[in-house]
Amino acid sequence: MPSESTRTLKIVIVGGGVCGLACAIALNKQGLEVDIYEAAAKFGEIGAGIGIGGNTIAILKALGVYEDVLARGDGVNPERAQVGWVRFRYGADDHALVWDHSIGIGEKTFGVHRASFLDALVGHFDQTRAHFNKRCTAVIPLKSNPSRYEVTFADGTSVEADIVIGADGIKSTVRGAVTGKDPLENFSFSNTVAYRALVPTSAVKSAGTKIDYTEAGFLFLGKNKHVTTYPIRSGSLINIVAFVTDRTLPMGQATLPPGAPQVVPATTEELVAEYMDFGEDVRKLLSCVPNASRWNMFVVHPFLDSFVKGRVVLVGDSAHAMPVHLGAGAGQGLEDAYLLARLIGHPQTTADNLEDVLKIYDEVRRTRTQHIWHGSMRAGDIYEGAAEYGFSHDEMAKELRYWWDEVIGNHKLDGDTETAVGRLQERGIFAVE
Ligand SMILES: Cc1cc2nc3c(=O)[nH]c(=O)nc-3n(C[C@H](O)[C@H](O)[C@H](O)COP(=O)(O)OP(=O)(O)OC[C@H]3O[C@@H](n4cnc5c(N)ncnc54)[C@H](O)[C@@H]3O)c2cc1C
Incomplete structure (x- = not known):
């Protein structure tokens, strides 16, 4: 006490x-x-x-x-989520598997x-x-x-x-x-923007994706950009966050002023265009995003x-x-x-x-x-x-x-x-x- x-x-x-x-x-x-x-x-x-x-x-x-x-x-099915929770794949081409990272230490x-x-x-x-x-x-x-x-x-x-x-x-x-x-x-801009969206798994499947986005979390690697996904709500929704980073300036020197809005709406076209150098499956996934929001990512x-x-x-x-x-x-x-x-x-x-x-x-x-x-x-x-x-x-x-x-x-x-x-x-x- x-x-x-x-x-x-x-x-x-x-x-x-x-x-x-x-x-x-x-x-x-x-x-x-x-x-x-x-x-x-x-x-x-x-x-x-x-x-x-x-x-x-x-x-x-x-x-x-x-x-x-x-x-x-x-x-949530933590039993399944425990193994291979983050599956790393390349963003480009056919998204070859890089490795499975199992975060199973101590707890799920x-x-x-x-x-x-x-x-x-x-x-x-x-x-x-x-x-x-x-x-x-x-x-x-x-x-x-x-x-x-x-x-x-x-x-x-x-x-x-x-x-x-x-x-x-x-x-x-x-x-x-x-x-x-x-x-x-x-409060500084981190030089990264992130497109965030929740998409119904049914829409993703209808778009003809080959990857099962409900089986684990995925992280698609790319030069100055990457895409993360994981399933929520019993796998009925896929959470997507797609990042793009400008590395031409050290952090704190980017042009975005502190008063800039944290979030702005983004179109599906803009999102898909950002990932034109990624492979087909991820582009299909992103094309399912009806209303993405683009977040300027700030940090302390x-x-x-x-x-x-x-x-x-x-x-x-x-x-x-x-x-x-x-x-x-x-x-x-x-x-x-x-x-x-x-x-x-x-x-x-x-x-x-x-x-x-x-x-x-x-x-x-x-x-x-x-x-x-x-x-x-x-x-x-x-x-x-x-x-x-x-x-x-x-x-x-x-x-x-x-x-x-x-x-x-x-x-x-x-x-x-x-x-x-x-x-x-x-x-x-x-x-x-
Ligand atoms: C894209 C993205 C993905 C993330 N993914 C993860 C993840 O997977 N796992 C993880 O652990 N973290 C993740 N995070 C980080 C996580 O979201 C934050 O660290 C967390 O939400 C911070 O919680 P908080 O309560 O400190 O602040 P907030 O969630 O921002 O809450 C602050 C609260 O204070 C209120 N408030 C603000 N100003 C005032 C005021 N002047 N007076 C009174 N009330 C006020 C707000 O209305 C709000 O309710 C992610 C963040 C982002 C942006």
Whole structure:
């Protein structure tokens, strides 16, 4: 149980996406009460899939929501998904198989519809503690007590809080309260655009494709472009993300300004034309996309020097939005949420040592997430022939195994907590039990 002094603290989470909700559920599990302030009129996600890796599944199980993700789900078949989850093929010609990557370490891996995932989380949070149409505009220390904060909203209202958790995504407002700068200073175009779509499997089959896109996830490799697919909703839908990267400029120097729209509609013709150098099967798949959307892919870059200032803490994309190429962003946000809740709820955390405890959260999570951020960027290079070894299968497989299996998948559920508590004990902040 948390100490009496942390149990009485008022905790506010800004942003009710997957990371904000997971954080709220994790804090509730620790016996702590929390309110979520969400800018939108209700909880919601875009119509797309999301890959759930072993590290994420372990957290969902610990939070007691895993069964609901499966049940609402998509009739996921994790048994089948475990083997050859990512099947690498060349994008060109007849899409020759490069190799099958089985991500089966520890837990199984699968894809779900984002809305199902979010719904499962929503079902575990007390709706009376969710406040909608609350777009945070600032987080300001109180003059009378700088370790308390006023969180202000666009509707002119405000709340006071002892701990403010910024889970407000890549364009985070709360980030500004941590960095002391305009939040968009750490928001950069990644030089990659992604066409995202969900397509009925029946339409894909009718188009005469030979590849069975329901049998696994696929990643079609190409020079400065690649296409990923995986089945969701029991294989009735295929989630497609098709990437194109401009490598003529270093990141941060591309012409797209920070204020450029994140998403614009795209036509089927535009999408298929982008992949004219790909083989027939993928072009047939892409021709089934009726309304693609083209996403300018932004990331948090340059990196933050800290995820924490005082008692204001960042989790998820607000802290470390990364390139999507390892499918790790939400999972990393859930790892943040899990550790943060374990630390705030730790019996030795008190109102007096809270800021030191949060600094350890920052140390542990910033190191890991920024490492994976680099891995995600590197994975994009690997898929698009920009690694020094081109498309060499052995090197590619070795490096991706390192990222997916050793770094991400093998991460122990309580590994971060053990590391953090060990450091708190070494520094005399926690007593050695
Ligand atoms: C193409 C693509 C594919 C991806 N695939 C995967 C994958 O397979 N696996 C994976 O783990 N990750 C994946 N990711 C990354 C993942 O989607 C993100 O890391 C994750 O959704 C971030 O969650 P979040 O809760 O931090 O932010 P968000 O989901 O952005 O949620 C932020 C919430 O805060 C609210 N908000 C924003 N501003 C304010 C404000 N000022 N006040 C109040 N509320 C506010 C928003 O309305 C929203 O509800 C992918 C990303 C992309 C773009």
